[in-house]
Amino acid sequence: MLPNNEYMTYPPTTNFTIGLMGPIETASFKDILPPPGNQPYPKGLGGSPVNLMARELHLRGYNLILFSLDPSVDTEITIKSERLTIHFGPYRPKHARDFFAVEIKWLTQAVLKQPPDILHAHWTNEFALAAQATGLPHLVTAHDAPFNILRLNFIPYRIACTLMSCKAIWNARYLSVVSPYVADHLKKFMFYRRPTRVISNGMPESIFNRIRTAKPADAPLTFATILVGWSGLKNGEAAIQAFALLHNTLPDCRLIMFGAGHGANEPAEQWAKTQGLQEGIEFVGQLPYEQLIQRLSDEVDIIIHPSLEESQGMALIEPMAMGIPVIAGQDSGAVPWTVDNGKAGILVDITQPKQIANAMLKLANDSTERQRIGQAGLMNAKKRFHIRVVTDAYLQAYQDILQENWT
Known part of the structure; x- marks a missing residue:
């Protein structure tokens, strides 16, 4: 992680587009989205870390594309505003038994229809697997210690999620984690040996x-x-x-x-x-x-x-x-x-x-x-945990991935 007392703010580039994949809450963007039409926007799945980081990147002038899921969506819903596009696809919360194959396929296709310069997947389940399937430059952020969660909550859904996490993490070339605890867990239980960066969740000003x-x-x-x-x-x-x-x-x-x-x-x-x-x-x-x-x-x-x-x-x-x-x-x-x-x-x-x-x-x-x-x-x-510190660290990570300078 970057030193906590340094704010290395990168000036936005007009043609530089960042794609974020993960659960979001549409209400977090209500002030920058156009009013909905006859149908309300999908609520989303929550995802405060993604919402807050997206707001900070948008505030800094970056072009953003968000790829997310919602159980109320049957066919793709796209919401557009200035420098922000949100794509919602279908989410079947009780379909972990097929390892969310439909969700991964939709996310992959949605990204490839509008590919960003860098893709950032939050959580190591369907979002990470879809990012990897695109073949685009991408960062995966691990928010969880999968085997510890499984041990404390041993249910079929968690078993499926743990298997998905294993696949995503083993295939991750560029991986960040939200705490040293997660980094240690992935090394111990998933034998992940590539360099990782600790970049925590953040809070806005x-x-x-x-x-x-x-x-x-x-x-x-x-x-x-x-x-x-x-x-x-x-x-x-x-x-x-x-x-x-x-x-x-x-x-x-x-x-x-x-x-x-x-x-x-x-x-x-x-x-x-x-x-x-x-x-x-x-x-x-x-x-x-x-x-x-x-x-x-x-x-x-x-x-x-x-x-x-x-x-x-x-x-x-x-x-x-x-x-x-x-x-x-x-x-x-x-x-x-x-x-x-x-x-x-x-x-x-x-x-x-x-x-x-x-x-x-x-x-x-x-x-x-x-x-x-x-x-x-x-x-x-x-x-x-200030969002400026967190976002600066991620921007540095994006640049290092694009320049193949990850250590």
């Missing part, structure tokens, strides 16, 4: 500059989780159990649960009700990105991140970029690296709800400590 709403002195202390999916891997049960322990001592505190599977009547709330632990919890679920950020800024005092494994979680760097203190797992993959080994967050054994609750109580009772950890997280995020 607007998140760092967001002014958090001053809360009344008597406002209840608010904790939150941001978890994508209700599964053993995400370990949401431990956060609910820990909050229940805290709620016995501080009955006015509250917990907000964000993310898919954590909305009203979704699995998280259903589980909490079966255990009698729903008191004081607001089950919000998945929100558009800007709404999520706004609610974090306006309401949340402390983030609990109980995930058993993270490769370099956006759910950690988002609150850190706003100065919100985080409690996370001491053995959860790249989590310790992300929070600077405990200097920018509290690390605990997140398999033990009592340890989580003790950390929550410590921060609840000490506003000075909350502020100190929040500021440490902010400085850590600004130094290491």
Whole structure:
């Protein structure tokens, strides 16, 4: 990765086109897209890292083509605006059994119909395999540690994804990873020996500059989780159990649960009700990105991140970029690296709800400590995870690939 204190901004070239492949959220581009016609645009699959990087590249003046998928799409949908084209193809979320052959074929054909100068595939499944099938100069970014995810979530879908990742990584000539944890995993379990570059996920300037709403002195202390999916891997049960322990001592505190599977009547709330632990919890679920950020800024005092494994979680760097203190797992993959080994967050054994609750109580009772950890997280995020740093590193990678100067 480039030194964190250097911003090596490359001036855009008018005929230089970058293609990004990965999950995106169309709402992230609503201010630069034309209004939809009679039919709304596809929502997309999320993909905050791709959205944020695309916005930064577009801001710098680069021509962009985004290739993505959406389950609501039957035939290709193309959206065009100034220096930005988005191609959406069909996505069959339950068809991992054929290794997403239809999706890979569509992505490959879509790229070859409008080939960019450099192609960048995020995640090592269908997007990476399609990029490799084009034969164009390309970079693959590994966001996950596949075998660790499979171990914690051993289901047919994950088995198929792991096999796809093996193929994509073994064939990758140019590979970046989002953390040293992922790099070590690929070397150990996939025997990847070519040079890799650590280029983390990034946060835009607007998140760092967001002014958090001053809360009344008597406002209840608010904790939150941001978890994508209700599964053993995400370990949401431990956060609910820990909050229940805290709620016995501080009955006015509250917990907000964000993310898919954590909305009203979704699995998280259903589980909490079966255990009698729903008191004081607001089950919000998945929100558009800007709404999520706004609610974090306006309401949340402390983030609990109980995930058993993270490769370099956006759910950690988002609150850190706003100065919100985080409690996370001491053995959860790249989590310790992300929070600077405990200097920018509290690390605990997140398999033990009592340890989580003790950390929550410590921060609840000490506003000075909350502020100190929040500021440490902010400085850590600004130094290491600013989108300028991330984008500069990727632009350098693109140039090195095109010049065959990858080391």
